Amino acid sequence: MNAGPPQSSAAPAQAKALNCPHCGASLTLRSFNNAVTIVCSSCHSILDAKDPNLKILQTFEKTVETDRPLIPLGTRGKIRGVQYEVIGYQRRTIYVEGVPYSWHEYLLFNPYQGFRYFTEYNGHWNDTSTLRGLPTIRPGIVPSATYLGERYRHFQTAEASTTFVLGEFPWQVRVGEIAKVSDYISPPRVISSEQSGNEITWSMGEYMAGRDVWKAFNLPGSAPQPVGVYENQPSPVSGMTTSIWLAFSALMLALVVILIGCSAMQRDEQAFVGDYAFNANGARGEPSFVTDVFELKGHTSNVEVVTDTNVNNSWIFLNYALIDQDTGHAFDFGREVSYYHGYDSDGSWTEGKSKDSVIIPQVPPGHYYLRVEPESDPGMGFIRYSITVRRDVPNYTFYGLAFLALLVPAVLITWRSLSFEHLRWAESDYAPLMGGGS
Amino acid sequence: MIRILYVLYGMLVLGVLATAEYNGWSLASINEVKNVPRSVRDNPGSYRSVYGYYHHYTGGK
Numbered sequence: 001m002n003a004g005p006p007q008s009s010a011a012p013a014q015a016k017a018l019n020c021p022h023c024g025a026s027l028t029l030r031s032f033n034n035a036v037t038i039v040c041s042s043c044h045s046i047l048d049a050k051d052p053n054l055k056i057l058q059t060f061e062k063t064v065e066t067d068r069p070l071i072p073l074g075t076r077g078k079i080r081g082v083q084y085e086v087i088g089y090q091r092r093t094i095y096v097e098g099v100p101y102s103w104h105e106y107l108l109f110n111p112y113q114g115f116r117y118f119t120e121y122n123g124h125w126n127d128t129s130t131l132r133g134l135p136t137i138r139p140g141i142v143p144s145a146t147y148l149g150e151r152y153r154h155f156q157t158a159e160a161s162t163t164f165v166l167g168e169f170p171w172q173v174r175v176g177e178i179a180k181v182s183d184y185i186s187p188p189r190v191i192s193s194e195q196s197g198n199e200i201t202w203s204m205g206e207y208m209a210g211r212d213v214w215k216a217f218n219l220p221g222s223a224p225q226p227v228g229v230y231e232n233q234p235s236p237v238s239g240m241t242t243s244i245w246l247a248f249s250a251l252m253l254a255l256v257v258i259l260i261g262c263s264a265m266q267r268d269e270q271a272f273v274g275d276y277a278f279n280a281n282g283a284r285g286e287p288s289f290v291t292d293v294f295e296l297k298g299h300t301s302n303v304e305v306v307t308d309t310n311v312n313n314s315w316i317f318l319n320y321a322l323i324d325q326d327t328g329h330a331f332d333f334g335r336e337v338s339y340y341h342g343y344d345s346d347g348s349w350t351e352g353k354s355k356d357s358v359i360i361p362q363v364p365p366g367h368y369y370l371r372v373e374p375e376s377d378p379g380m381g382f383i384r385y386s387i388t389v390r391r392d393v394p395n396y397t398f399y400g401l402a403f404l405a406l407l408v409p410a411v412l413i414t415w416r417s418l419s420f421e422h423l424r425w426a427e428s429d430y431a432p433l434m435g436g437g438s
Numbered sequence: 439m440i441r442i443l444y445v446l447y448g449m450l451v452l453g454v455l456a457t458a459e460y461n462g463w464s465l466a467s468i469n470e471v472k473n474v475p476r477s478v479r480d481n482p483g484s485y486r487s488v489y490g491y492y493h494h495y496t497g498g499k
Contacts, residue, residue, distance in 0.1 A: 243441045251448040258452060262459040286483035302462030319487035323474050330471040332487050361464035371482050395458070397465060402455040406448050413440065 020045060021054050030074065030087040031109045035168040039088075041073070046175070049168060060164075060175040067091055070120065070224070071106055073167045077217030079127060084108035084116065086217075088167035094158040094181075107169060115170060118213065119205060123226035124233060125213050126190065126205035134202060135184070135191055142430060145184040145191055147204070152184035152191050155231050155428045160194075183231060187424075190232035207232050229423040237417045248410045255402055259394075267298050267392035274387050276372070278316060280380035288373035293325055294389065296365050301392040303360045305370075309337045309385040311354050316383045319373035324366045331360050337385070359395055 018027040018038075025042035029035055035049035037057060046058040069089040071077075076085045088107030093100050103121035117128035135147035143154040162177045179196040188207035193200050207230070210223025226233075272294035278287065296303060309316055315338035322331040338352040376383055425431060457463075478485040 237440065240440055244444055247441060247445050247448065251445075251452065254448075254452050255455070258456050258459070262456065266459070288482040288485075290479055290482050300462065301460075302464055321471070321474070321478075321485065321487060323478065325476070325479065328472065328474040328476065330474040332469040332471050333466065334487060358466050359462075359464040360466065360468050362462050369479065371478060371485055371487075373482070373487060392462065395462075395464060398455050398458050398463070402451050405451045409444055409447065413444075 018054060020047065022047075022056055022059070027054075028074070029168060030085055031115075031168055031170065032111075034109070034115075034170045035087075036171050037173045038168040039165050039173070041166060044166075046165065046173065057172070058174055067104075067164050069104070069106065069166065071118070071213070071217055071219065075217050075219070077213075079108065079116065079216055082110055082113050084110045084113075086167075088169045088173075089165070090162055090169075090173065091164035092160045092181075093163045094160045096158070102163065107167065117203070117205075118208075121230060122228060123210055123224040124230035125208040125210055125223075126232070127208050128192075128203050128205035131191065131202040131204055143184075147191055150186055150189070152186040152189070155183040155185045155190070155430075157182040157429060185232045187232045187238065188234040205232065207234060228427075229420060231424060231427065233424070235417055235420045235424075237413050237420070241414050241417045244410050244413050248406055251406050252403075255399065255406070259399055263394055266394055267301075268394065269297070269391050270388065271296055271303070271391045272370070272387070272389040275384070276374075276387065277382050277384045278374040278376065279382055280316075280376040280378060281382075287375070288319070288371060290323075291370040291372065291387070293367050293369045295367055296363060296391050298365055298392055300362050300364045302395060303331075303363045304388075304390040304393045305335075305358050305360065306388040306390070307335055307337055307356045307385055308388070309339075309354050309356075309383060311337055311339045311383060313340050313342075314338070314380045314383065315352075315376060316380075316385065317375040318385075319371075319375070321371040322360060322363070322368055322389075323371060324364070324368055326366055329364075330371075331363065333358060333360065359393065 018029060019025065020027055020040040020043060022045040023040060023043035025040055027038055027040060027047075029038060029049065038047050038049045038054070039045070040047065044060055045056050046060070047054040048057050069086070071086050073086050073089060076083055078084075085108065086106050087109045090105050090107075091102050092105060093102040103119055106118040106120070108116050108118060119126045119128055131147065133147070135145040135152070138144045138146065145152045145154070158181060159178055160181045162173065162175055165173050165175055177196070179194045182193045184191050190205045192203050192205065194203070210226065213219070214223045272291060274291055303322065305320060305322070307318060315336060317334060317336045319334050320332070324330070335356050335358055337354060337356045339350070339354040340352055341348070341350040343349070370387065370389070372387065374383070422432060474485060
């Protein structure tokens with residue numbers, strides 16, 4: 001939630017020393033005659049800064065030990081090139097289903113630029129200032145607000161109470177004061193309305209990284225790590241999903257072009273074909289044999305060996321060696337071809353195929369023959385099979401892998417974007433139903 | 439930035455794909471043997487494949 005401070009006129013840049021009428025502690029008035037209330041940091045009395053005697057307006061329980069401002073009062077830093085001083089600090093709390101959620105507001109002052117806010121919730125920071133105009137509210141299932149042509153979606157409306165104050169404020173601040181606050185978001189910006197009585201104040205916040213706050217105010221150490229996803233926190237993959245899918249589409253187009261181009265350039269020619277039979281019943285002697293010599297043309301490329309059999313509830317294993325008759329260089333591989341089918345209580349089933357294909361990589365051109373050594377179980381009878389050798393064929397496995405390699409990052413980025421938005425809206429009035437259905 | 443990285447990554451993937459297709463790469467498990475004697479052509483049994491002791495599946499459901 002963000003709230004905007006009332007507007008202020010410029011004032012001299014000097015501090016005025018006063019004393020608390022309740023405890024006598026010294027007070028420093030940093031915004032000079034802009035201050036309406038000032039809170040004693042010692043006894044936490046809220047004093048009327050406009051009253052010459054600093055009339056006590058309210059006292060509240062001291063909780064400063066547990067609510068120390070991350071940016072000490074009086075700290076100066078440069079925001080957008082303008083030097084501001086932290087002059088006030090307050091904690092605001094809302095209750096959702098009885099659970100308190102608190103954020104902190106730092107009131108910043110520059111005598112020439114006036115006031116602005118820093119808000120902080122769980123390590124998430126916003127640079128906030130009052131709106132100069134009124135946004136246009138459009139009701140709906142998810143109401144929206146339009147300001148300077150930008151549409152903001154309603155995020156949350158809640159009653160916020162002021163639960164702690166420190167420093168000085170240009171309005172009548174009170175602990176226990178309640179205001180109705182509504183946030184409309186268009187990350188990294190948020191516009192907020194704060195209604196107290198009949199008065200409505202609008203402000204705009206822009207998300208800031210904690211490290212930038214630390215740098216601006218030259219604070220020691222490092223900013224607390226943000227917890228969770230904040231309402232107007234920009235997604236690290238914000239607006240990227242569409243462009244990633246556009247890039248994916250372009251890459252898919254390029255993949256198709258490569259497929260067509262490679263298919264056109266590849267020889268994809270049959271180099272050898274032969275039909276054979278293996279007698280598994282009474283095979284005696286050496287079962288291995290060699291084929292005729294065939295030529296593999298072109299540049300070093302792949303070779304596909306297709307084995308087509310008539311196995312039927314049986315199998316055949318073929319030890320292959322593709323041997324270059326000139327160099328003696330061999331590509332040794334084995335292929336099992338098996339096909340089973342039947343019927344059981346689950347219905348009909350099949351397993352395996354009677355046809356097999358393998359692609360041998362990077363085979364140089366030359367004159368080759370195949371050494372073939374078939375094996376099978378005795379009793380399988382005659383198994384007929386044909387061997388076909390094709391040169392320089394498309395390997396569609398690579399196209400599938402390339403498709404997956406391109407798809408996975410796009411899906412991951414989309415998933416990350418969706419999960420980020422899911423976490424963002426889980427904290428809103430429009431939280432998607434969670435696992436428990438609450 | 440991520441989009442640029444994705445496009446560069448995609449171009450790398452497509453480059454590898456084109457290279458693989460042109461050079462005839464394959465994922466098949468193939469064992470290369472050098473200096474196979476010429477006598478194999480006349481006596482195929484003199485050569486023994488490294489897959490000769492493969493434990494065959496003889497199943498079905």
